[in-house]
Amino acid sequence: MKFPVKPLAALMAALGGLLAVSAGAQAQDKHYKVFLDMSYSGNIWQAAAANGVKALAATPPYDKQVTFKTVISGTDVQRQISDLQSMVADGADAILIYPLSPTALNRVIRQACRRHVTVFTYDSTVTEPCAYNVSSITARYGANSAQWMVNAMGGKGTVVINHGVAGTSVTKTYDAQALGVFGRYPGIRIVGEFYGNWNDATSQQAVANLLAVHPDLDAIWTVDGTYGSLQAVMKARPDRLVTIAGQSNNGYRLLMADKAMQQKGLKGLSSSSGPAVGPYAFKVMMEVLTGKLKLDRHNVEYPLPWVPYQDVKMCPGDRFESGCNVFPNGKVPPLFIDTALDGTLLPELSLASIQDGTATPGARMQALPPVKYADNLPDINCSDCKAPADAMEPNLVKPIPVPK
């Protein structure tokens, strides 16, 4: 049998041409394979962070440059390790992880780095030095929020501590900072503590029970579960509210800003870790990957969201523009976390980005302002390292003198 030589040669030539064309296109406009490995999409915080990342990956020019995939590793470290291995095997250029352990992923991350994969984490951190950590765990939420409360209370009164999830590095770090600050003021008395597990319903039940025991309670310190804690006070003692610090749920910010509530004694601070750290980490990672940014150190700090009750400002539209930071009631559910958006560092995102993971129409990626490097925290974002001497002290709020 004879092959028709001519057509075959023509086909080969055509194929070769195609290959050459596509290679040329690649050189012009390199394509990246990027993975997001998230923990658990069953909670609002994780979902908001992941949607923000998805929206940025679909925002020009990344919509053309990036093949983006999301993997949910649940809450099982072993599964996260094997998921990371599959991503590396699949030819990932960069991986953004919500790490489930500060140390257990180190080996697989090292393997990824050896194969020139850029590895970033968001919110939670790892101690492996080849990975980049982007987090606000070094921004001293515990010390700053506790000091803000002490200042608002004039250095005296009774406080309930609403711990987060027992055994996590966030809980340990923030608790130590807050207890340190409260302990410096003899007028501040901690009358109750409980583990609210970052859960609003659990927090609400615990605060309701504590209020019956301590009817004169002055203040509640939380990391999350803030909205639920405040709901309990509003139901049991509607005419006398509390000083409270915690998360940034939209319903909570609206209550904080309400003049009638303030007259009943509500002094609120909205802070804590924001889901926007996810998309921010993605943005930093993409600038490193595309060579626009070179990081001298591997620990980057996402600035601590900080909105005391005086600073709440209503947003007329779907974005956080010109300093606004809360949506009207009914536009978003009360548990919507406002710190999923960031008007300064992430102007590309809008409400739809957080709710559906879609890019904002007409938005293009904006250049990042200079990043802030984070402090070292041993066993949290580095090993064999030392924390700065003032790591447990407030750095956003000036402490008031201890009242005599």
Place this chain on the structure above:
Amino acid sequence: MSDSAVPMEAEGGRRRMPPEILPALGVLACTGLLIGLIKLVSPGTVLLAQVSAILVSAIFLAVASFGQGLAILLGGIDLSIGVVMGLGGMMISGLTNGSNDALIWAMPATLACCAGIGLVNGLGIALIGIPPFIMTLASATSFFGVGLGLTAGAAQAPVAPGLETLMSARGLGVPWPIWLLLGFAVIAIAFQNGSVTGRRLYALGSSPGAARVAGLPIGGLTVAAYGLSGLCAGLAGVLLAGYSSAATLTMGDPFLLPTIAAVVIGGARVTGGRGIYLGTLAGALFLSTLETLITVLSLSQGLRDLIQGVIIITALIAQNRPGANPG
């Protein structure tokens, strides 16, 4: 079928009172002691406010535990309760979307869906013969997945204000949830110990073989018990959503193990056939009070879990005392 097939009447026939009533009263007495202890630890406590706070926060556990009690009465278990609670809360806020008018149809729709999950459980157990813990765990995982796919974890809509009012307002000076709890308890006790279906459940639970011989509709009873469990979990979820003014898919999870604990502490036999709702209710109140005491004492999470575990084991040991377990 004749009622003589029911062993409960054979042993405790002298009165209509079931033999489990004494342990139930014992648990209630312990609850009273715990409340006294709270007052002792923290003298500033306003006793009436404390009791009221405990009763209000116990309603979710008390309602959900009724369903768990029925499953355990049949020698089974319902591990889907936490997930169904979360789904119930999410559905009611999603369907009402902050409007009171919608409650009229959203409430039955939500409860029907939650009962439907229970029915699926019951059908899998009764018809296919899947062990209850596997069936309910598998359905919980699947329905959680569906809920997650549809909602991404948190309700995008506010809870109807009427439901919030119901959980925070007072009637005749008593918080509404306490009236609700009272009404629920009366209906639950009447069903479990007063109705024909209730007594047949006891018969089936204490001896499935005898129940089969007696010609009881075993499949129907099993499906009914798990269906009711789903319904109660859904109701608990709806109430929880009203209480916390916002729903998340995982908000029911912390309640699953306490429902089992409440039933066991209340004197039910884990292998089935024995247990009354008064006991379960007492167990739920006891756990809520214990939780409050632990919170007041500001114990660490580890110690707190340890105490709860020890109490459940103690309850189990108390049940297995010779003579404590006729049957």
